[in-house]
Amino acid sequence: MEDENMAQSRPVTRSRIPQAGGLREMNSASANSRSGIMPPGTLVAKAVSPTRQRPMTSPEPKKQAPISRPASAASKVHARGNSLNSSTVSRSGSTTTRPTPNFSASTMSYGSRGMSGMPRAQTSFGTRRPNSLQRPAASLNTHVEDSAGSILGKRKGMRSSSFSYSPFSGPLGTLDNHSGHNGLRRSASVGVESDENVFDDDSSEASFVTAQPAHLEKNSANVPVKAAPRSRLPILTPSKPCRVPSPPPQKSPSKAPRPPKYLRKSTFLINPDYHADNEWNHESKEKDMTEIFQTFMLKMNQQGQEASGLKDAIDVYKSRNSHDTDKGAVADLERARDSLSETNVTQRVEMESIKNQLTLAQNSLETARREQDIAIDDLEGRHRIELATISHENKKEKEVLAVQHADEIRDLKRKFESEIEDEKAKRVRELGNLTTQSAMDVQKSQLELNNKERDITTLKRELDNMRADLERESKTVHDLRQNLDTATTNGVTLESTIRALKARIEFLEGGREEQSQAFERCNQEMMDALSETEKIKEKLRREETLRRKLHNQVQELKGNIRVFCRVRPSLNSEPATSIAPMQYPDESEDAKEINIMGPEEKSSLGIVSRKNNPFSFDRVFGPSSQNAEVFDEISQLVQSALDGYNVCIFCYGQTGSGKTHTMSSQDGMIPRAVHQIYETAQGLEEKGWRYTMEGNFVEVYNENLNDLLGNPDELDKKKHEIRHDMQRGKTFITDITTVKLDSPEMVSSILRNADANRSVAATKANERSSRSHSVFILKLTGENHVTGERSEGTLNLVDLAGSERLSHSQATGERLKETQNINRSLSSLGDVIAALGQGKDGGHIPYRNSKLTYLLQFSLGGNSKTLMFVMVSPLKAHLSETLTSLKFATKVHNTHIGTAKRQARVRDS
């Protein structure tokens, strides 16, 4: 009890033995064989034959049987030396509970039992240790050595917590007790490092085991003990008897046991009472047991020493007895032996008692460890549940997040898709706008291009005019230079004359009166010459006026409406057989008659004859006539326009009869008229006349007025109105392009423009030029700065549409509409002329019946001079139309229109 108390009072840290030294002595075999408890057999053997070494395997048969159990235990312990020394402890304990009267018996069975015990030891360590992890309670109940093994594992300082107590450690490594220095080794399969092992080993039990071999080793020098060679433990020499292993260096003596590695901070957070609950007392118990054991070992050592002293005494006695047999001494020895045996038995009983206590303490320790294991398992279970819960929650959360993310992705996708759609629609709209804009730009550019082209044309025209002006200026400069030369010559002449006159003056100074009289005479002569010149100029002006008057009288006598007939020549494409026979009876004389021969007719008598269709006009131009010849006849009318009359020249006839050729071709009436006007106007400048010429070119198509000098795109679109100034007898057209004719060359560009505009329109309606009336209007305004006279005349050159009959043309649709309009306007023209022919003052003239007659109102009446060309096609096919045209022309020719009035007035002076 005293030892027990001492053990309990020892510090806890004392019990921890992770040192190799302590472990080295854990060899159970050696521990058993060298325990302080001397095998009785040994003592007997030594007593019988101290010099002879007796083998351990030759015990006395008589004493073997009764102590078979302890011997078995001893051999078993020995056999398990390779497996686990803790089992030795437990077995030792068992031997104490059943004390054996004769210890030599155990020695006798030492060798044989040892062999039989081996498999069992291996079984316990090879298979049960892992089971102890899974079923700690069961293991503890049935296999105490397993727990002991665990304890020993811990004591090895092998971070054994990972395999003995860690709920998550790998399979328990096999404990190998064959290790030379540690005596117990864990296999390499222990997978968890364990610097932080909570359960550091205690050295107390190791000390308990190893204290014996130290003593036994000493004895083994004299006693041939079989166990010695088998033990690979280092043999403790007597120099370090009863060495109690020093406690292992502890990292922190006061350090409380910590939970295994997997039970970390979080675990404590989950179960903060963990530490408190696991305030085991097994360590203290273990320490107590260690103390007790050490005390026991000390006693054992002491007893061993005493026993060795006694042995020595016995030897001495024996030696004495060998020489001197003394019964008394033997009796003493016998008594001493009995006494020693009793003492020995008593001590063994004490030892067994202590061992029993140790076993109890170990059991309680194991119980505590089991509780700890249970607590750990419980914690582990909770931990697993928590982990599962957390994992489940995480999984759920993950799923929720995944769903949320999927929703967000869907939303984003929808959003992006809608944005893309919006962007797409926007881009499409922009593209549409751009396309529209570009189309508009193209249209605009086209318009601008057209305008530019017109501008270029105008500029070209202006350039031409400027060139003409330049030429004129050059001519003027040339004239001025000539004048200057003349003036220079005159100056030289004058200088010589002055000199002559000076000489003469000097000469005449003598007779001044004569000279004065001569000067006056000269002066008078000069004045007379000047007045004579003025009289002549005045006479010239009067004659010009008279000429105009006479000219107009002649024109009036000729008739204010005259009709010329022109037959165009046959074209190369027209065969001679297709030409209708025509006769010109007075071609060589007045050339006023034409006879259109009808088709051949056979009389009932078989006589072939042709019907004659004679016509008479103011002039008939045959196929061979040229435009120049024709113009000669009409130039007087153009002069009338310059004189201030309204003149209207129009060509009438069926399509292809030569109207355009006569009127608008390069050398047609229009260019020639303009040329004549320009030249005449220049000539009249000497007589004080200055003329300005302005031109319009319009078209009457389907009873609409179009500007042939305007924008071709506006043809048929822009509306033009005809306005009449009844006071001045003037006609104006709204929004019409007026071109100032500064030179005759400009006429050609005007005609080209008009032609181009008509050709653009012709793409819409075929043969536009044939289906519309074109009117070239030339307004001539002249002023005489000497006489103050002013004249305003208009020359209208009209190219009428084809006059073919509706019935013959068999037109339909648009063409029918065109034909109807043409016929209506031509019929209106005939009606107007007929009304004018009736000559009734104040009689109604149906000018408004058509656009054409309304436009030509002031150029058709008594206030104008009218010339009608009736154009004739030579073709047989056109014969019928030709006759119709000629009949219409005859009617016009027979019409007498009243006297034309000159649009002239004298400037107010």
Ligand SMILES: Nc1ncnc2c1ncn2[C@@H]1O[C@H](COP(=O)(O)OP(=O)(O)OP(=O)(O)O)[C@@H](O)[C@H]1O
């Ligand atoms: N006096 C002529 N000398 C030579 N060729 C002529 C003459 N008169 C007309 N032609 C030719 O006859 C053809 C038809 O003439 P033009 O086009 O002038 O007839 P049109 O009456 O004006 O026809 P449309 O009414 O269809 O305009 C043209 O090729 C033209 O050159």
